[in-house]
Amino acid sequence: LANEFEKHNVELNNLDNISIHNNDASIFLRLNRGEFDVIDIDPFGTPSPFLDSAGYCARRESLLCVTATDTSALCGTYKEPCIRKYNSKPYKSEYCHETGIRILVGFCALTLSKYAKCIEVLLSHSTEHYMRLYLKVKKGSKKSDKSLTNIGYISHCKECMYRECNKGLATAIPAFCPECGEKLIHAGPLWLGEIQNKEFISDMIDESENKKLNSEKQLLKLLNACLIESESPATFYDVHSICRYLKISAPKLDLIFEKIIENGYEAEKTHFSPTGIKTNAPINEIKKILLKLNNG
Ligand SMILES: C[S@@+](CC[C@H](N)C(=O)[O-])C[C@H]1O[C@@H](n2cnc3c(N)ncnc32)[C@H](O)[C@@H]1O
Ligand SMILES: [Zn+2]
Known part of the structure; x- marks a missing residue:
């Protein structure tokens, strides 16, 4: 039925050169490896099962968009689903939506690294019940190795709200809070690199402002907020x-x-x-x- 609507929409909009397929996303991606300028993974719930095929099939300089609606897992309401789906330990804090985004980005980076690919986060946001990433895919084992140095851990003190970030997949992380001596709680592995790209977001803002569309007001608000935090520290x-x-x-x-x-x-x-x-x-x-x- 969805395919019928898609065909109807193509006709309504007088579009040509559109091909519509009905196939499992992972199979479709693998059948057309290297053919995509943009891959948009927008499933119900977790994107995790599709990321391997997306990572394998994404080409150099292409755009990979990822949506996750399983925010309760990524934010740490339930710890086990996050460990299962993203191989990362979440932690429910006042900044857990950022931790969730960083877990999702980290998982994408680790998944793509298997194929000697890496990512640059162009834009990421957590809005209402979902999280969304816009990633630029790059290729090369050296670049990929370097990119993985952005993987690390956030350690948080529940008692005094102290936190610190440590980069490295198997780095030493402190067990106790240096401020109050309480046991620290760790979240990760997750992405400690940039999660907003100033240039990309500025270009998007310019583009939207030129159009001056009313419908873009909400979008502009979000983009401006993301732009402001593009050079801010984690958490x-x-x-x-x-x-x-x-x-x-x-x-x-x-x-x-x-x-x-x-x-x-x-x-x-x-x-x-x-x-x-x-x-x-x-x-x-x-x-x-x-x-x-x-x-x-
Ligand atoms: C959240 S909706 C995506 C909506 C769409 N991106 C949009 O913005 O209108 C998820 C869609 O993924 C489809 N889907 C679920 N599992 C799939 C799979 N294994 N392969 C391809 N599509 C799948 C569902 O039928 C559903 O239409
Ligand atoms: Zn403390």
């Missing part, structure tokens, strides 16, 4: 979580950003959360700033 702090911990009411978000920057750190908003701050300031600095702002 972010959630103002409400820290204020709850400090037992204070949350100061105005703009003031917090202002103070962090005044103290010599960077601070950016994130599309992952309206109360999130991406910053290179350590947790203790942020706590001090929040307490100071709260005391007027």
Whole structure:
């Protein structure tokens, strides 16, 4: 039935050179290896079973788009499905949607590396109930080896919200929090490289602005948010979580950003959360700033 609708749509839009197929995606990809400029994996639930064929068949410089709707696995609501589907341990924190995106990217990078291919993340976002990646595929074993140096772990302290990132698939990761001594929780292996590409997103924004379409307002909002975080560090702090911990009411978000920057750190908003701050300031600095702002 879907094929009938597709044929109808092709006619309605007066398109030619469109071929419609009804086949299992993995088989179709393998039958046409190297033929695709764009591969868009958009299944129900996890894209994991299709990524091997997509990775095997994607050609140099092509675009690989990946959607995942199993966000509860990637975000760590359920740990085991994430380990099964993405071979990575998730952790449910205030920034778990970012961790989820990084697990998904990491899994794509590791899957493609089998075929001496690697990826560059052009754009990634977590919106409502799904996550979406736009990846540029590159070829070469050296490039692939280098790309895998972006795989690593995020270690998080549940007690004081300290976190640190360590790159390397089998790198040494600390067992205890250097701030409070609590046992750290680890998420990974996951992607610690860039998850937004400034140039690609800027070009998309220019393109959308030229069209000035109303329907593109939402898209522009998302793209601008992703652009801002393109050079930000991994993970972010959630103002409400820290204020709850400090037992204070949350100061105005703009003031917090202002103070962090005044103290010599960077601070950016994130599309992952309206109360999130991406910053290179350590947790203790942020706590001090929040307490100071709260005391007027
Ligand atoms: C979430 S929908 C994708 C919708 C489409 N990308 C869109 O935006 O309109 C998932 C689609 O994948 C199809 N599908 C499920 N398993 C498949 C498989 N093994 N091979 C090819 N298609 C499959 C389903 O029939 C369904 O139409
Ligand atoms: Zn701690």
